[in-house]
Amino acid sequence: MGETKLLEMSNITKAFASNVVLNGVNLSVGEGEVVAILGENGAGKSTLIKILGGIYKADSGEIRIDGEVKNISSSAVAGANGIRIIHQEIILVPERTIAANVFLGRELRTGGLVDERKMERETQKVIDDLHLNLRADQLVSELSIGMQQLVEIVKAISADARIVVMDEPTSSLSESEVQTLFGIIRLLQEKKVGIIYISHRLEELFAITDRIVVLRDGKMVGDVKTKEADRDELIHLMVGRELSSYYTRNKHEIRGVSLEVKHLKHEKYFSDVSFYARYGEIVGFAGLVGAGRTELMKTIFGAFPKAGGEVFLDGEKISIRHPQDAIDRGIVYVSEDRRSEGLILKNDVQFNMGLVCLSDFIKGVGVNQTAWDKMVEEYRQKFHIKITSPQQLTGNLSGGNQQKVVLSKWLAKNPKVIILDEPTRGIDVGAKAEIYAIIDDLASKGVSIIMISSELPEIINMCNRCYVMCEGKITGELNEEEFTQEAMMTYATRREEEK
Amino acid sequence: MENTKTVRVPGKAGAYFKRNIGIIVGLIILVAIVAISEPKFLTPSNILNLLRSNAVNAIICCGMLLAILMGEIDISVGSTVGLSGVIGAFLIANMGAPVWVTVIACLAVGAAVGAVNGVAISYLKVPAFVATLATQCIGRGLTEIISGGVTIRIRNDAYTALGNTSFNGVSIIVVYAALVLIFTWVLLNKTRFGYYIYALGGNKTAAEYSGVNVKKYNMLPYVLIGIFCGLGGLIWSARLGSAAATLGEGFEMDAIAAVVIGGTSMSGGVGTVGGTFIGILIIGVITNGLNLMGINSFWQNVFKGIIILVAVIIDVLRKGRSKQ
Numbered sequence: 001m002g003e004t005k006l007l008e009m010s011n012i013t014k015a016f017a018s019n020v021v022l023n024g025v026n027l028s029v030g031e032g033e034v035v036a037i038l039g040e041n042g043a044g045k046s047t048l049i050k051i052l053g054g055i056y057k058a059d060s061g062e063i064r065i066d067g068e069v070k071n072i073s074s075s076a077v078a079g080a081n082g083i084r085i086i087h088q089e090i091i092l093v094p095e096r097t098i099a100a101n102v103f104l105g106r107e108l109r110t111g112g113l114v115d116e117r118k119m120e121r122e123t124q125k126v127i128d129d130l131h132l133n134l135r136a137d138q139l140v141s142e143l144s145i146g147m148q149q150l151v152e153i154v155k156a157i158s159a160d161a162r163i164v165v166m167d168e169p170t171s172s173l174s175e176s177e178v179q180t181l182f183g184i185i186r187l188l189q190e191k192k193v194g195i196i197y198i199s200h201r202l203e204e205l206f207a208i209t210d211r212i213v214v215l216r217d218g219k220m221v222g223d224v225k226t227k228e229a230d231r232d233e234l235i236h237l238m239v240g241r242e243l244s245s246y247y248t249r250n251k252h253e254i255r256g257v258s259l260e261v262k263h264l265k266h267e268k269y270f271s272d273v274s275f276y277a278r279y280g281e282i283v284g285f286a287g288l289v290g291a292g293r294t295e296l297m298k299t300i301f302g303a304f305p306k307a308g309g310e311v312f313l314d315g316e317k318i319s320i321r322h323p324q325d326a327i328d329r330g331i332v333y334v335s336e337d338r339r340s341e342g343l344i345l346k347n348d349v350q351f352n353m354g355l356v357c358l359s360d361f362i363k364g365v366g367v368n369q370t371a372w373d374k375m376v377e378e379y380r381q382k383f384h385i386k387i388t389s390p391q392q393l394t395g396n397l398s399g400g401n402q403q404k405v406v407l408s409k410w411l412a413k414n415p416k417v418i419i420l421d422e423p424t425r426g427i428d429v430g431a432k433a434e435i436y437a438i439i440d441d442l443a444s445k446g447v448s449i450i451m452i453s454s455e456l457p458e459i460i461n462m463c464n465r466c467y468v469m470c471e472g473k474i475t476g477e478l479n480e481e482e483f484t485q486e487a488m489m490t491y492a493t494r495r496e497e498e499k
Numbered sequence: 500m501e502n503t504k505t506v507r508v509p510g511k512a513g514a515y516f517k518r519n520i521g522i523i524v525g526l527i528i529l530v531a532i533v534a535i536s537e538p539k540f541l542t543p544s545n546i547l548n549l550l551r552s553n554a555v556n557a558i559i560c561c562g563m564l565l566a567i568l569m570g571e572i573d574i575s576v577g578s579t580v581g582l583s584g585v586i587g588a589f590l591i592a593n594m595g596a597p598v599w600v601t602v603i604a605c606l607a608v609g610a611a612v613g614a615v616n617g618v619a620i621s622y623l624k625v626p627a628f629v630a631t632l633a634t635q636c637i638g639r640g641l642t643e644i645i646s647g648g649v650t651i652r653i654r655n656d657a658y659t660a661l662g663n664t665s666f667n668g669v670s671i672i673v674v675y676a677a678l679v680l681i682f683t684w685v686l687l688n689k690t691r692f693g694y695y696i697y698a699l700g701g702n703k704t705a706a707e708y709s710g711v712n713v714k715k716y717n718m719l720p721y722v723l724i725g726i727f728c729g730l731g732g733l734i735w736s737a738r739l740g741s742a743a744a745t746l747g748e749g750f751e752m753d754a755i756a757a758v759v760i761g762g763t764s765m766s767g768g769v770g771t772v773g774g775t776f777i778g779i780l781i782i783g784v785i786t787n788g789l790n791l792m793g794i795n796s797f798w799q800n801v802f803k804g805i806i807i808l809v810a811v812i813i814d815v816l817r818k819g820r821s822k823q
Contacts, residue, residue, distance in 0.1 A: 303708060327710040341708055344701035346768040355698055355709045362691045409709070 004067035006031045006194040007052075007163050012061035014047055021047045023218045024061070029163060029194035034185060036197045036205045036226070038238055039215035040428035045198055048215070049165055052196075053085045054078035065162075082162030088171060088426065089339075090148045092155075094141035099123040101140055102155045126158045130184050144290040146177040153184060157193075164188060165196040170204060171426050174288030174454060175489060182208050200428055201455070202231055214238050239430050246429075247461040248437040250444050254464065255279040257315070258448035259331065259417045261300060264309030269295035270472035273309070277417065277448045282439065284459035284466030285452040286488045292472040293452045294336060297419045301326045301333035313417070327356065330416035334406055336425055336452070338399075342406040345395030349387050350376050352394050352405055357412045379408035383438065400431025407438060417448045424458065436462060456485045470494050515773050521813055522760060522777045529781060533788030540791055547668055553783035554676035555580070555731045556753050557776075561683040562724030563754040564775050568687075569700040569717060570767020571627035575616060576728050576754060578638035580747030583608040584732030585642045588651040588742035591658050598657045605733035606726050612638060613725020617718035635751075643744040650743040653736065662738030672734050679727060684772040696720060701768030756803060757782045760810040781806065 007029040014022040022044045029035045039045050050056045052063065054072040062069050065081055072078050078085075092101045099120040107114045108122065123136035132150060140148060149172055156164055170178050185195060185208055197209055205212055205226065212229055214222035214237040222237040235246075260276040270292035277283045285293045298304045300311060302320040311318055313329055320326045326333070335341035343352050353376050354361055361372040376390045383404040387397065394405055403423065410418065423439065424432045439462065443449050453459050459466050460483045468476040468491035476491030516523065534540045559576050566573040587605040590596040596604070612634055619630040653659060664671040687693035695716040698706040707713045731750070736742040761778030763770025785806060789799045 301708075322712070323708050324710045324712060333708065335708060340702065341704045344698055344705050344768065346701045346764075347697060351694070351697070355694070355706070355711070358691050358694055362689070362694065365685060365689050367689055 005029065005064075006033075006066065008064040008067075009048070009052065010062055010064070012048065012051060012058045012063075014044075014051060014056060014058050021218050022051075022058070025215065025218070025220050026223075027196075027213055027220075029196060031192040031194060032189045033211065034189065034195040034197055034209045036199065036209040036212040037215060038199075038202075038205065038212055038234060040238060040430055043215040043238075044218040045215055046167070049085060049167060049196070049198070052078065052083060052163075052165065054083075079159075082160055083165070084156035084159070084161040084163070085165040086152050086156050086167060086169060088168040090145070090152060090172075092140045092148055092151060095139060097137050097139055098127075098134060098143075098151055098154070099136040101151060102126070102136075102158050104155075106159070123154065123158065126154050130154065130180075130187065132180065145172045146174055146289040149173055150177065150180065150184075153181070157184075157188065161188075161193055163194045163196065165198070167198045168200070168426060169197070170199060170201065172289060174290070174492075175456070176288060176493070178204070200426075200432075202234060203457070205234075206231075216240055235429060246433050246436070248433070248440040249461065250440055252280040252282075252440075252443045252464070253446075254281045255446065258313065259300075259450070260312040260315075262310045262312070264296070264299065264311065265307040266292075266295060266299050266304060266472075267307045269299075269304075270469075273469075273472075273474055275467050275474060275477075277450050279416075279448045280443055280446045281465065282443050282449045282451055282463045284463035285450065285469060286454075286456060286459050286466055287469035287492045289454060290471075291469040291492065293469050294421055296469070297333055297421060297450070297452065301331065301419065303333070327413065327415075330414070331419070332356075332410045332413060332415040332417070333419040334410055334421060334423060336421035338402050338406050343394045343402060346393065348391045348393055349385075349397075349405055350390035353379065353408045353412065356409050360412075375412060376408075379404075379411070383408060384434065398428075398431075399425075400427040400434070403427055403431070403435060404438075407435075411442075415447065417450065418442065419450045419452075421452045422454065423451060424453075424455070456488055459483070459488070460485070468492050518771070519762065519774050519777055522762060522774065522781065522810065525810070525813075526777055526781050526784065529784050529788070533784060533791070537788060537791040540788060543668070545787070545791070547670070547673075549783050549787045550673045550676075551670040552787070553779055554670070554672040555734055556750070556757065556782065557676040557779045558679045558727050558731050558734075559750055559754040560757045560775050560779055561679050561772070562727040563751070563758045564683065564761075564763060564770060564772065565696060565720040565724055566627065567755075567758050567763050567765060568696050568767060568770050569627075569720060570703075570765075571620065572755070573616060573631045573721065573724050574628065574751045574755075575612060575631040575635040575638060576724065576731075577747040577750035577752075578635045578642065579609055579612045579725055579728035580731040580735065580750055581642040581742075581744070582612065582638040582645075582732065583729040584736040584742040584746045585646045585651065585744065587733055588653050588736045589645050591655050592651050592653045598655065598661075601658065602661075602733060605736075606729040609725040609727070609729020609732065610722050611725065612728070613722040614718075616725070617721030620721065621714050621717035639744075639748075642746070646742065646744045648744055650741050653740050653742070659737050659740045662734050662736075672738060675730065675734060679730070680772060680776060687772060692716065692719070697768055753782055753803075756807050759807060762814060778810075781810075 005028045009027040012022050012025045025048060037045050047056060051058045054075045054077050063072055070081055102123045103119045108118045109115055110118065120136040127134050127136060140151060149169065169181060173181060188195060199205060209226045212224050212226055212234065213220060214234060216238060256279060257276050258279050262274050264273045265271050273296055287293050295304060299306050302322045302325050311320060318329060339345060350372060354372055361368050379385065380387065385401050385404045394402060424435050439449060451463065464480055466478050467474050468488055470492050475494040478487060539545055562576060563573060583605040586608050587601050590604055591601045616631055616634055619625040620627045662672055695711050698711055699713050699716055703713055735746055757778035758775050759765065760781050761774035763775065782803065785802055786799060789802060
């Protein structure tokens, strides 16, 4: 290969103590090329990216940019070499404008003073280039999560970017925002920017990337042209074993109505929502980010105040004013944001698992450690949770294991109705399949499941029935046999078409 | 096929030592330095004196630990000690109230201030720093009004005995402090109340969504802090046989220092009674040692400040390293 690549990382090895995380990994990206890194959590993807970003230092191996060896010793050096990393988590200052965020740390000045106007003009130029419907002087806190993610991208590329790394960029984007993102990526390609794209969603990799690099246990196990790649083969490479079935779906016996919501209203997020769920049934909630699904469920759960409407459980009208009331009645909500709403990351696995059922383990003064240990051990085995000990901090677990800890916490309460909000967001393929199996198992035991998901295949393959929401209203209800991506997207964007 | 992985968890004492290794070593070095330069330091009478003069700080620290564990702070503790001490002295010396009434009054004053703090912070969403700054001002003002700016002398032997009795040389106020430390340890480690404090300090939203009544469990610790301060005021006024308007001034600083040196995270959710105990001893050894060496109290403040900075920097560095 005579040509010099834009980026070449060769023979990268990195170990933390005795744990070898990366072992002789090679990665190259050409100008205008989109390269995917695929791998389960723990495969070494984020370590590789952190080495490129100057956060970690490789034990051996070298990084060349335009054929020149570079010592990327800090994130500042990475930045100076045109490397931009867009992290999965959004790192913006919410109460500042888009322009202020985009220029954070390199504010434009005129005569020594920060020139707000100029920054807004520059930012608006980038926004317009990318055909985004944003204003540079909007506060970040006014934007949806998906839009904030796009602001991160604006921020990354407003400075001269040569290599852009996107870590799970679509995890909080709706389908239409994903299309916007793809548009941005194509624009960057035209500008000869090299792109490293990390995602669990194979569909996306096929849609946007040129080449797919597969990592497993710190080693590179595949480097294939996307055109020649095969889905099953990729999964096989990534997991190292055949996933006999990705989705688990058994026939459940659907029984009577569990939860029924009539004309529920919220001052800001949704209006006049009515739906029902049944025991043994998985009910999906599809829609775009910002359609009001999360807010609806949080209102039912008592975390948000309702502005009107009624909620029934087993045909009886119930009043829920705090999450406590909901939990007492057997309705639980598993948040989409497990790091900030599901777990206490500073605390250990045992603490987190026991939090909901604490009165089972602590009565008055004194802890029943044996019972508590038993509960943790039971769920650890049942859900194959990978932990070094029950005292491991939840903040140090992978996404899949964190989600399993959260599920254990709730299932210990034997809930009647479980509301799952994006239950597989940000977790790897193997863990996803396991979560699907858990959900299916619960439904077959007669638990009523409500599942919000922005991944349509997930709804299509898991649910018995689904509602579609758009801009705070339920715009459609589909039965299993009517499930198609097209139908769901039509309902999810119904409002816009009517205009 | 035995699938159970048993994990060796160090014994209680071992775990305690491991978790607090940094400050334990710090304390030992500090003791060594002071003991070498001032041989009087390690005499039994000086050690008993050291424990006695830090007993009230220890009680206040237990309260401060609760506030900081919630990710908040209570800077009204010193003024609450003053207010309850002066009210106690006023009742027993000027009103001729019986001892038991005075004791209850001191604790009740503390509880009342704590309740005001708790309601303001938890239910009315006033930031803890601001709420307790306000009650600090109010408390100090009331203390001056009630005392009339002069020291109230107490001539009730039964009352002063509450602070001056000793058992084989161990002062009763050391016993009070030990009881409060044990009480706080049990509260934090053996009751739901304690677990909820850690939970809401670690992540309030997650705690709320897990069905924890965060308003209630955010409010009640402040009442407890107030009661501890009431006890502190009672003990000081009994020990001194008098109460002045300046009683308790600056107590909040020593308490925050000890809790922070003890490894408690200012952002909440992380901290222990055991660590705080060592923090209290470190502050105590510095004060006592510098006193023995005849260094004046202005310099003592400078040293305390430096120790706090060093302790926190070491802690931050250690955490930063363990993350990678």
